[in-house]
Amino acid sequence: MHFMSQPRYNPKTQRDDWYYRIKESFRDLTGRVRSRVMLNVGFIDEPHHPEDIRDIGKCLTYIHEHQGEKDLFGNPLSRYNEFVQRKAQEFWHEMVNNGSIDAVKTTMEESRKKAERLVDVNTIEHTDAREIGAEWVCLQAIRELEIDKFLSREGWSEIQINTTLAHLITRTIYSPSELKSMRIMDENSAVCELLSGNQEWRPGFQSIYKVAPSLYELKDKLESHLCQKTDDLFNITNRIAIFDLTNFYFEGRKEGSRKAQFGRSKEKRSDCKLLVLALCINKEGFIRYSSILAGNTADPNSLPDMVDTLNAKTRVPDDPKDKVLVCLDAGIATEENLQKIKEKGYNYLCVSRRRLTDYEIAPDAKTVTVLDSKQQPIKLTQVKHEEDGDYYLEINSPAKQLKETSMNRKFKERFEEELQKAKESLKKKN
Numbered sequence: 001m002h003f004m005s006q007p008r009y010n011p012k013t014q015r016d017d018w019y020y021r022i023k024e025s026f027r028d029l030t031g032r033v034r035s036r037v038m039l040n041v042g043f044i045d046e047p048h049h050p051e052d053i054r055d056i057g058k059c060l061t062y063i064h065e066h067q068g069e070k071d072l073f074g075n076p077l078s079r080y081n082e083f084v085q086r087k088a089q090e091f092w093h094e095m096v097n098n099g100s101i102d103a104v105k106t107t108m109e110e111s112r113k114k115a116e117r118l119v120d121v122n123t124i125e126h127t128d129a130r131e132i133g134a135e136w137v138c139l140q141a142i143r144e145l146e147i148d149k150f151l152s153r154e155g156w157s158e159i160q161i162n163t164t165l166a167h168l169i170t171r172t173i174y175s176p177s178e179l180k181s182m183r184i185m186d187e188n189s190a191v192c193e194l195l196s197g198n199q200e201w202r203p204g205f206q207s208i209y210k211v212a213p214s215l216y217e218l219k220d221k222l223e224s225h226l227c228q229k230t231d232d233l234f235n236i237t238n239r240i241a242i243f244d245l246t247n248f249y250f251e252g253r254k255e256g257s258r259k260a261q262f263g264r265s266k267e268k269r270s271d272c273k274l275l276v277l278a279l280c281i282n283k284e285g286f287i288r289y290s291s292i293l294a295g296n297t298a299d300p301n302s303l304p305d306m307v308d309t310l311n312a313k314t315r316v317p318d319d320p321k322d323k324v325l326v327c328l329d330a331g332i333a334t335e336e337n338l339q340k341i342k343e344k345g346y347n348y349l350c351v352s353r354r355r356l357t358d359y360e361i362a363p364d365a366k367t368v369t370v371l372d373s374k375q376q377p378i379k380l381t382q383v384k385h386e387e388d389g390d391y392y393l394e395i396n397s398p399a400k401q402l403k404e405t406s407m408n409r410k411f412k413e414r415f416e417e418e419l420q421k422a423k424e425s426l427k428k429k430n
Helices: 050-065 082-097 100-117 133-145 147-153 158-174 178-187 191-196 205-209 211-217 219-234 300-313 335-343 398-427
Strands: 002-010 015-027 033-042 240-249 273-282 287-294 325-327 347-349 367-371 377-382 393-396
Touching (some): 002 050, 015 050, 033 100, 050 082, 082 100, 133 147, 133 191, 133 219, 147 158, 158 178, 158 191, 158 205, 211 219, 219 287, 240 300, 273 300, 287 300, 300 335, 335 347, 393 398
Parallel strands (some): 240 325, 325 347
Antiparallel strands (some): 002 015, 240 273, 367 377, 377 393
């Protein structure tokens, strides 16, 4: 116990004196530090020293901690002066009479009951805890797409299907290698339990490494199945087909690969062998089909195979208004490729590879303003064109113009800096 004091006006002395309270600080059974006022002492009018107030608090603490105990070695409070002993006994009896001591016991009892309802986190041991949320979402998506039923129709056994789905789900969520995915299934993920219902089942080492080659053998059939399912689920008409391609590099030598070749890397790693991935997607973002090409395949050369595949998988309508619109960028849109798209009965939308310098705006042309993904305006104006010829639009994008101006300025600045360095180096000795 200890005294808290603050200056107050004393009516007896008609001046400011110290007003005292006895407080006790304690830690309850939940570990929380608490304090409460045991007694409002008020003003102490008797003459005393500041040390006497401190000693009274020590005496009260001793009396509180040794209630009902007999002193075998005499009274330990006898070392204090008569004023301290008398006041300590007086304040103690007041606290006992007003129930302050019992109130502390009640508070401790309440904290004990509260502590019994709490869990000590330091005593918790996690045994075989696993992630299940993302795995469950992926499993539901797989069942909606009926991938498991497709594999079953292809003659796969239940163990093969469970192994494949477990590997696909793990790679989707955690993006690991085959070896790391096995460790995740064994230590972190509950995907095996979700698929098999058996906590002990885990796919084998060899079966995990066979998943990707086995699925690749069914690539065309699986893509057709997924296209049909997504069309049915989302009521997709596939009026727009978007062509694009990218490439990725190998850090190994890939000496035994026929498709891995040196080429122009989009990741600036032309020192490594590449593979080209060509994709055709619809406007909803679902892949219609994919193709893996040699690493040295140029962008324009990749389009003919893609158009042939699209033609084999898509019915060309008789009504020109219902024709599929093929969207491609300027890197693929050569005159030969555009002619091939026309021959297959498709419309196309692309950025022209040849710049029109002498074009005229149509007399009755209207300017339409659209917003891009950053809500920046883009103006589209019809250009006068020949009958049954290509339909051109003049695109005016202030944001694009500002970007090109900035790129041109930086190019000029770097070019001038290098010229200045060359000029200065010519003046130097040797």
